[in-house]
Amino acid sequence: MTKEKQKLAYCPIYKAGSTSWAITLSDIGGHPYRDLRKTQGHTKVIAKIFPYMSMRDGLSVIRSLTSFVIVRHPLERFLSAYRDKFEGASKDYYYLRYGENMVRYYRNFPTNITTKQLAKYREEVKAKVIANQPLVGMPGNPYAEPPGPTFPEFVKYILYRRFADDHWRTYNEHCSPCAMKYKFIIRFENMDEEGKLFLHYLDRTASVNATIWANPTKGGSTSKDIKCFYYKKLSYGTIQQIVTRYKTDLELFEYDPKEYLHCANDYNKFYNGSVLQ
Numbered sequence: 296m297t298k299e300k301q302k303l304a305y306c307p308i309y310k311a312g313s314t315s316w317a318i319t320l321s322d323i324g325g326h327p328y329r330d331l332r333k334t335q336g337h338t339k340v341i342a343k344i345f346p347y348m349s350m351r352d353g354l355s356v357i358r359s360l361t362s363f364v365i366v367r368h369p370l371e372r373f374l375s376a377y378r379d380k381f382e383g384a385s386k387d388y389y390y391l392r393y394g395e396n397m398v399r400y401y402r403n404f405p406t407n408i409t410t411k412q413l414a415k416y417r418e419e420v421k422a423k424v425i426a427n428q429p430l431v432g433m434p435g436n437p438y439a440e441p442p443g444p445t446f447p448e449f450v451k452y453i454l455y456r457r458f459a460d461d462h463w464r465t466y467n468e469h470c471s472p473c474a475m476k477y478k479f480i481i482r483f484e485n486m487d488e489e490g491k492l493f494l495h496y497l498d499r500t501a502s503v504n505a506t507i508w509a510n511p512t513k514g515g516s517t518s519k520d521i522k523c524f525y526y527k528k529l530s531y532g533t534i535q536q537i538v539t540r541y542k543t544d545l546e547l548f549e550y551d552p553k554e555y556l557h558c559a560n561d562y563n564k565f566y567n568g569s570v571l572q
Contacts, residue, residue: 303497304348304362306470309462310375311367311483319490323499357475363493364470366548367483369541370534370555374525376462377449384443387424393460395421397444397452404437413437446525447533454536466544473547480548523558531559 305320307313348356367375380389381397395417404413420438423430430442444452453463466472479496481489526534538545538552545552556562 302360304357304360306364306475306477308365308367308372308466308469310372310379312365312481312486316365319494323494323497354474361479361497362475362477363479363481364466364472364477365481365483365486366466366544368550369466369544370526370537370550370552371522372483373453373463373537373541374446374522376460377446377525380462381444381449382446383441384420384424384430387427390424390443391421393452393458394444395438396456397448398438400456401444401448401451402437408437445528447528450529450533450537454533454540465541467547482548519554522555526555526558527560529559530561531556531565534559 303320307316380386381394384390384394416436416438419433419436420430430439433439459468461469479493481493534556
């Protein structure tokens with residue numbers, strides 16, 4: 296393994312194998328991730344494995360490094376962020392930071408509930424989320440029916456409130472691929488094959504258990520049927536807005552949004568034979 300190959304630069308994109316590769320790079324770098332995790336939180340472990348490098352520093356040294364980034368279809372990653380962080384209000388941090396507002400702004404509450412009663416319902420759900428208790432046994436509470444934001448509520452919040460958490464920030468914003476010129480681009484969809492080829496290039500194939508890359512979103516991996524189950528809850532125009540938001544990422548990494556647009560609940564109304572050629 297040459298000295299040049301040992302110098303790695305990695306831009307971790309959340310919901311695109313970032314945790315799995317944190318483990319991989321920690322292990323091959325001689326800092327067993329699982330040992331570190333026993334005494335430190337996830338964020339601290341990642342920071343220790345990947346010392347932060349500013350854009351200015353990165354641009355000045357990246358040519359001498361083995362730089363890589365892992366990408367995933369932007370619309371699949373977008374859905375994975377929802378399923379993992381918001382569905383069912385399963386992550387208290389994300390519910391309290393964003394999810395509650397997603398529900399409050401975009402849910403159609405019954406008109407016979409007063410503002411005071413609605414605030415009481417909201418606090419009841421918040422208390423259970425903080426206590427990590429299941430949101431069951433709350434009949435009539437519109438914040439718990441369903442618990443957490445629905446996918447359409449999540450989408451509206453992201454599109455119209457313009458909050459850009461790292462789990463759905465665009466690749467162009469997060470990793471500046473045009474400026475940084477990464478030497479290797481690994482596709483999440485082909486992780487098993489391309490990840491092993493990359494480790495072979497680094498002469499590290501034997502030291503890594505590739506099964507750690509099998510880290511599906513809570514509820515299972517994002518199959519074609521699952522994608523459509525969620526995206527069919529959206530209109531063609533709404534999905535097109537998501538496509539527009541990730542337009543640069545889709546073009547840079549040659550991802551096609553057609554299969555997601557085909558899932559729209561009103562696709563047949565909009566498709567006229569020339570929309571998606």
